[in-house]
Amino acid sequence: MFSRGRGSDIGGHGNTNVAEWELRPGGMVVQKRNSDLNQNSASKFTIKVKVKYGSSYHQIQISSHASFGELKKMLTEPTGLHVQDQKLIYKKKERDSKSYLDVERVKDGSKLVLVVDIESRERRILETLKIAKEKTSKSLTEIKVEVDKLAKKVAALEAAASTGGVIAELDIETLTENLMRTLIALDEINGEGELKLQRREQVLSL
Incomplete structure (x- = not known):
């Protein structure tokens, strides 16, 4: 009915590039399209895992070739947990984010447990606060430079007015606009401790 080309091997022997065939209506046998092969290949490696978090369960559909880190990203939305705050337990053992599901023998229907990584969360929060503090400090420094410039301009206008000069x-x-803009910028800055005192000093300067 059909001839076998050099690039195919219906019997599964010889050439490693095996072509897949299908029977179409009318009895015609044709080679499967690449899109069909890709779809079948993708579905072949897709698994569903059940993840327990607290009293809730989440069904996640994911590639068996994915990493635990990728699974954590998919769990962020349904659980509300930041990726860095997640700890995945499989068979009573925490799994590294860089490890792959298939390598750790996670299969279709496997059950995992998700818990909060307290230490990681604390480190992330501290790092976030540190960055925010550095940003606030930088903003205050920039505003202080602007306040000093405005103070000189105010002094110049006062000196001109005291000598009868025309302003x-x-x-x-x-x-006035620059002073108001600087006050608004200061009002938007939130800080504690030393930063709060620095902010107050700049407000009083204005």
């Missing part, structure tokens, strides 16, 4: 209305309006 342009535009200069006063511009200075």
Whole structure:
């Protein structure tokens, strides 16, 4: 009915590039399309795992070739847990995020347990606070430079006024706008301890 090409091996012998065939209506045998093969290949390696978190259970469909880190990313939305705050337990053993599901013998229907990694969460929160503090400190430094510039302009206008000099209305309006903009920037800064004191000093300077 059909001839076998050099690139195919219906019997499964010889050439390693094995072509798959299918029977179409009318009795015609044709080679399967690549899209069909890719779809079958993808579904072949897709598994469903059951993850217990607290009193809840989550069914996750994922590739068996995926890593535990990728599974954690998929669990972020349904659990509300940050990836770094997750600890996955499989067969009573914590699994590394870089390990792969198939390598650790996770199969279709396997059950895992998700718990909160307290130490990791604390480290992440501390790091977040540290970054926020550094950002606030940088903002205060920039505002202090701006306040010093404005203070010099105010002093110059006061000196001119005290000697009977003429002060342009535009200069006063511009200075007022800059002062208000700086006050708004200070109001948006939140800080504790030393940063709070620095913020207060700049507000009093204005």
